[in-house]
Amino acid sequence: MKETENIFLTLINQHRAIIHKITKMYMNGAEEQRDLFQEIVLQLWKAYPTFRGNSKFTTWMYRVCLNTALIYFKKDSRKVDKMPLDENIDIIDVNESEVKEEKLAYLYAAVQELNVVEKALIFLFLENQSHREIAENMGISEVNARVKLNRTKEKLQSIIKKNGYEF
Numbered sequence: 001m002k003e004t005e006n007i008f009l010t011l012i013n014q015h016r017a018i019i020h021k022i023t024k025m026y027m028n029g030a031e032e033q034r035d036l037f038q039e040i041v042l043q044l045w046k047a048y049p050t051f052r053g054n055s056k057f058t059t060w061m062y063r064v065c066l067n068t069a070l071i072y073f074k075k076d077s078r079k080v081d082k083m084p085l086d087e088n089i090d091i092i093d094v095n096e097s098e099v100k101e102e103k104l105a106y107l108y109a110a111v112q113e114l115n116v117v118e119k120a121l122i123f124l125f126l127e128n129q130s131h132r133e134i135a136e137n138m139g140i141s142e143v144n145a146r147v148k149l150n151r152t153k154e155k156l157q158s159i160i161k162k163n164g165y166e167f
Contacts, residue, residue: 008048011057012041018058018127019065025111025119026069036072043068055136062127062137066120073116106165113159118152125149 012019019040023033047064051057111119117138124134135145 004048008045011061012044015058015061018061021127022065022069022123024108025123026073026116028112036069039072040065040068059133059137062124062129066123066137070116070120106160106163110156110159110163110165114152114156117148118155121145121149121152122156125153 019037020033022040023036027033027036044061044064051060111122114122120138121134124137129137131142131146131149134149135142138145140148
């Protein structure tokens, strides 16, 4: 049992960025993100005995994480607060790192306006997953994944333009 636990914890530590990205996609506040992070780790631990190694650990992890986030989001009937963004942001003397952080904040704010399935599609796309991998993780056909992803990207671009964000 101890060895299994150590292996699991090592894998979670290696891939914890995946969990953090998902929590940011689905929850706005830091406290809600921490709660979802804990719920995801708990569900991963519960499901870990079912991992057979037929796929990469990260593929299995994506599926469990996304399903947990979707269920958590629906079960608790959490409504995502839209973050108002000041259109008059002054970017004088801002270094490159701060500009990247600001763009990332705009992206996450725009993603908050997507529905839960669209968020999952964008997350997997941003993780450089192929259409085939996205289809596997979402439990849909590759063609359906491609179509839904293209529509979601168009919707995200529309939200970004509507809110006056610039990239």
